[in-house]
Amino acid sequence: xxxxxxxxxxxxxxxxxxxxxxxxxxxxxxxxxxxxxxxxxxxxxxxxxxxxxxxxxxxxxxxxxxxxxxxxxxxxxxxxxxxxxxxxxxxxxxxxxxxxxxxxxxxxxxxxxxxxxxxxxxxxxxxxxxxxxxxxxxxxxxxxx
Numbered sequence: 001x002x003x004x005x006x007x008x009x010x011x012x013x014x015x016x017x018x019x020x021x022x023x024x025x026x027x028x029x030x031x032x033x034x035x036x037x038x039x040x041x042x043x044x045x046x047x048x049x050x051x052x053x054x055x056x057x058x059x060x061x062x063x064x065x066x067x068x069x070x071x072x073x074x075x076x077x078x079x080x081x082x083x084x085x086x087x088x089x090x091x092x093x094x095x096x097x098x099x100x101x102x103x104x105x106x107x108x109x110x111x112x113x114x115x116x117x118x119x120x121x122x123x124x125x126x127x128x129x130x131x132x133x134x135x136x137x138x139x140x141x142x143x144x145x
Contacts, residue, residue: 006086008067008131011076014053017129018067022058024102030057030064035071048072085124085132093121096137103127103135 010017015032022029036050052069065086070076090096100113106128113123113135120138127133 005064005066008065010053010067010069010129012052012069013129014056014067014069017127017131018053018056018058018065020127020129021065021103024099025058025060025065027059030059032056035069046071046073085134087134087136090121090135090137093137096121096123096135100125100135103133 008014008017018029033054033056034050035045035052035054038054039045039050049069049071052071054068056067058065088099090099096113100123104123104125104127107125109123109125110132111122111124113121116122119140120136122134122136124132124134
C-alpha cells in the first residue's frame with residue numbers, strides 16, 4: 001500500500017516548526033539539508049537564505065513529514081490560506097488526545113477533539129505555524145484507514 005508523506009512550505013521557520021513536531025511525535029530527523037549545502041555556480045544562494053532549510057524530514061511511524069523554507073527571492077507562502085490539512089489516524093483515544101493537545105499548543109482549535117456524529121473521536125486545528133491538522137481515532141479501524 002502506498003504511503004502519504006506530506007510536504008510543507010515555510011517562510012524561514014521550517015526548522016523551528018520541525019523541532020516542535022519532533023517534540024510531540026518523538027524520533028530523529030532523517031535528513032536536514034540547508035540551502036547553503038546546495039549552493040553552486042549554477043544554483044547560487046543569497047547569504048540571507050544560506051541557513052534556511054532546503055529539505056527536512058521527520059519519520060512518523062511508516063510515514064515521513066517533510067518541509068522546506070521558500071527562499072525570499074521566490075516570494076512568501078501565504079500562511080493564512082488553506083495549504084491543506086494533515087490527517088493523523090491515531091491507534092487509541094489516548095494517542096489522539098496526546099497528539100491533539102501537543103500539536104495544537106499555541107495554535108487555534110477549529111473543532112475540539114470529541115466524539116463525532118460519524119462515530120469516530122475527532123478534532124481539527126491550525127498549529128502555531130499555520131499548518132492545519134485533523135486528528136482522528138476510529139475504533140472500527142483501530143487507527144488504520
